[in-house]
Amino acid sequence: MNERLEPRIRILLGSSIAIGPGKAMNACFKEPLIETAKGGSGGGGARLTDTGCEVLALYRAMEDHAATAVMPDMDKLRALMVDEPPED
Numbered sequence: 001m002n003e004r005l006e007p008r009i010r011i012l013l014g015s016s017i018a019i020g021p022g023k024a025m026n027a028c029f030k031e032p033l034i035e036t037a038k039g040g041s042g043g044g045g046a047r048l049t050d051t052g053c054e055v056l057a058l059y060r061a062m063e064d065h066a067a068t069a070v071m072p073d074m075d076k077l078r079a080l081m082v083d084e085p086p087e088d
Contacts, residue, residue, distance in 0.1 A: 005078045007070050009063050019059050029055065 010020030018028035026032045033052035037044050048056065 005074055005081070007063075007066055007074065009059070009066055011059070011062075019055060024052070024055065 008021050010023075011018045013028045016025060016028055017023050018025055024033050026034060029051065031051040032049050033055055034046050035049055036046045
């Protein structure tokens with residue numbers, strides 16, 4: 001059993017993904033989480049706002065709490081699974 005098993009959290013607001021693995025939607029929050037700058041001579045980019053940093057910290061804390069809560073069941077679930085994931 002080489003592959004690690006881990007829970008992932010996705011927070012929905014209605015049917016919209018507010019925040020989840022690799023995804024944050026500005027539209028679901030009162031203030032922008034990410035500010036973008038258009039390209040030009042110095043190039044464009046994106047950065048987290050102060051609100052974005054706060055939301056990300058809260059989300060990571062929620063992930064940690066959830067992982068701790070489900071770990072005993074995850075161990076039992078992993079024991080029932082194949083050793084290697086199927087190839088895509």
